[in-house]
Amino acid sequence: xxxxxxxxxxxxxxxxxxxxxxxxxxxxxxxxxxxxxxxxxxxxxxxxxxxxxxxxxxxxxxxxxxxxxxxxxxxxxxxxxxxxxxxxxxxxxxxxxxxxxxxxxxxxxxxxxxxxxxxxxxxxxxxxxxxxxxxxxxxxxxxxxxxxxxxxxxxxxxxxxxxxxxxxxxxxxxxxxxxxxxxxxxxxxxxxxxxxxxxxxxxxxxxxxxxxxxxxxxxxxxxxxxxxxxxxxxxxxxxxxxxxxxxxxxxxxxxxxxxxxxxxxxxxxxxxxxxxxxxxxxxxxxxxxxxxxxxxxxxxxxxxxxxxxxxxxxxxxxxxxxxxxxxx
Amino acid sequence: xxxxxxxxxxxxxxxxxxxxxxxxxxxxxxxxxxxxxxxxxxxxxxxxxxxxxxxxxxxxxxxxxxxxxxxxxxxxxxxxxxxxxxxxxxxxxxxxxxxxxxxxxxxxxxxxxxxxxxxxxxxxxxxxxxxxxxxxxxxxxxxxxxxxxxxxxxxxxxxxxxxxxxxx
Ligand SMILES: Cc1cc2nc3c(=O)[nH]c(=O)nc-3n(C[C@H](O)[C@H](O)[C@H](O)COP(=O)(O)OP(=O)(O)OC[C@H]3O[C@@H](n4cnc5c(N)ncnc54)[C@H](O)[C@@H]3O)c2cc1C
Ligand code: SF4
Ligand code: FES
Ligand code: FES
Numbered sequence: 001x002x003x004x005x006x007x008x009x010x011x012x013x014x015x016x017x018x019x020x021x022x023x024x025x026x027x028x029x030x031x032x033x034x035x036x037x038x039x040x041x042x043x044x045x046x047x048x049x050x051x052x053x054x055x056x057x058x059x060x061x062x063x064x065x066x067x068x069x070x071x072x073x074x075x076x077x078x079x080x081x082x083x084x085x086x087x088x089x090x091x092x093x094x095x096x097x098x099x100x101x102x103x104x105x106x107x108x109x110x111x112x113x114x115x116x117x118x119x120x121x122x123x124x125x126x127x128x129x130x131x132x133x134x135x136x137x138x139x140x141x142x143x144x145x146x147x148x149x150x151x152x153x154x155x156x157x158x159x160x161x162x163x164x165x166x167x168x169x170x171x172x173x174x175x176x177x178x179x180x181x182x183x184x185x186x187x188x189x190x191x192x193x194x195x196x197x198x199x200x201x202x203x204x205x206x207x208x209x210x211x212x213x214x215x216x217x218x219x220x221x222x223x224x225x226x227x228x229x230x231x232x233x234x235x236x237x238x239x240x241x242x243x244x245x246x247x248x249x250x251x252x253x254x255x256x257x258x259x260x261x262x263x264x265x266x267x268x269x270x271x272x273x274x275x276x277x278x279x280x281x282x283x284x285x286x287x288x289x290x291x292x293x294x295x296x297x298x299x300x301x302x303x304x305x306x307x308x309x310x311x312x313x314x315x316x317x318x319x320x321x322x323x324x325x326x327x328x
Numbered sequence: 329x330x331x332x333x334x335x336x337x338x339x340x341x342x343x344x345x346x347x348x349x350x351x352x353x354x355x356x357x358x359x360x361x362x363x364x365x366x367x368x369x370x371x372x373x374x375x376x377x378x379x380x381x382x383x384x385x386x387x388x389x390x391x392x393x394x395x396x397x398x399x400x401x402x403x404x405x406x407x408x409x410x411x412x413x414x415x416x417x418x419x420x421x422x423x424x425x426x427x428x429x430x431x432x433x434x435x436x437x438x439x440x441x442x443x444x445x446x447x448x449x450x451x452x453x454x455x456x457x458x459x460x461x462x463x464x465x466x467x468x469x470x471x472x473x474x475x476x477x478x479x480x481x482x483x484x485x486x487x488x489x490x491x492x493x494x495x496x
Contacts, residue, residue, distance in 0.1 A: 001347045003345070003346075003347060004346060004347070005346070006329060006346035006390070006392055026390075026393070028388075029388055029389055029390065029393065030370055030385070030388045033349070033388050033389075033390070034369050034370060034388060037368065037369065046346070046390075048392075048393055050393060074382075074443075074448070077448070077449070078443075078446070078447070078448040078449065080457075083449065083456040083457050084456075084457060087456055090449065090456055091451070091456070094449065094450055094451040095451050097473070098373065098472055098473025099383060099436065099439075099440060099443065099470055099471075099472075099473050100370075100373060100376055100383045100384050100385045100436065100473045101370055101385065101388075101473065103382045103383060103384050104384050104385065104388065104389065234451065234468075234469055234472040235472040235473065
């Protein structure tokens, strides 16, 4: 590991004030330290943000929840309000990593975790994300875990978070504190960037800016599921995943908020897919039409071609599960 | 960098490079070699210790981040002649072969039972809202962060089931 200076921030202002191009905030450390040991990330300075007062889960005025950036993945998954009203989020969190890692991993750090692309991890290999302009070995190489949607000629990496996929389906917003101390919020969908020709830019966070919270809108009457398909039954990243918040009223789908993981550079959402479902009676034929739209521009890279039919089947299975009573 | 760590109830003044992980501080600087290094990347669980009562991977935490926290290692859970109930159960059920993963398994299992007592659900819990029964399937899922290269899993689950049952 490259040496660095360590500083403990006592306030958010102190944290952003200490930030800069070669500085990283450290929260749980579970992704950052892993990458620093491999020298994939080599900050000169670490600002420890763990003493900041960002650990609360509070109700918002409009009946939603404000989740502090330092709330651990364990605490969020176990919160009674989340288990009751945002089950898709609890399930997604519990499907990720391990008991130990979830005790360390934070809400902010989880959103910002880097891709698991093996070329990104291997500093002997070129990678446009790690070293802009050096090339992408995953294109035409080993790309079993890579993207089928929204990829570019520069990068075909996927975002590995389960939590973020559920938050995308729930319509979460990210709260960010800028270096001038003001806070803004941004829809999670606008927060993440597709790779285009700058895969090193992964989100809308400016230099030294701090995520302070994630805001969940008021809960909706719905059935929710997080279906994750992976190589092992436990403790593995998603090959594909579907987060779904679905409501059926009088035999018709009244709501179908859907987000997809393991398939793109960011949690994927496509409102045209949802529009096909809403107002219709659930049926396999309908679900296939929704999948056709979802996969219209899907492109396999060779070793990940299987994700295209897998995503279709996972979407259909999730929709069947959540509309089952209505279809019966 | 000067750091004071509280480990198994006693304070230790150390002068550490900020790069030193909690695991290396325990093993290299304090001679507490019960915690093991398997992968050094958060993947195997051999380094599991408790920080403020919660199980974490000591290889993915910096020692300097743990100042002011209470760290409990396998050495702090029990000692020869005064084993904890989980340590005893691992002996009784033969919950190991080579023993390398065992300290991590025992620390993890000890904290896992606490999580279950607080009603935390797991990925395999059918109902997120009610208190989960610690079935073998639940135990395996909750312990998936502790790999055992010798595959002593059946006996590890037996040991944990035993302690969970007697504490119920
Ligand atoms: C073995 C293993 C298995 C895993 N399996 C899964 C899995 O199945 N599913 C899954 O979703 N994840 C998985 N993970 C990833 C894990 O969820 C992430 O490592 C974790 O969520 C990162 O959170 P952290 O708090 O530890 O982040 P850190 O490592 O502390 O930080 C990550 C990044 O975020 C930045 N950062 C952190 N907090 C803030 C903030 N408030 N404001 C601005 N920047 C910030 C840091 O500077 C750093 O760049 C796994 C990890 C490991 C090691
Ligand atoms: S897919 Fe992206 S992260 Fe992976 S090698 Fe290509 S540029 Fe790098
Ligand atoms: S040594 Fe820490 S998890 Fe393997
Ligand atoms: S007993 Fe050998 S690794 Fe578990």
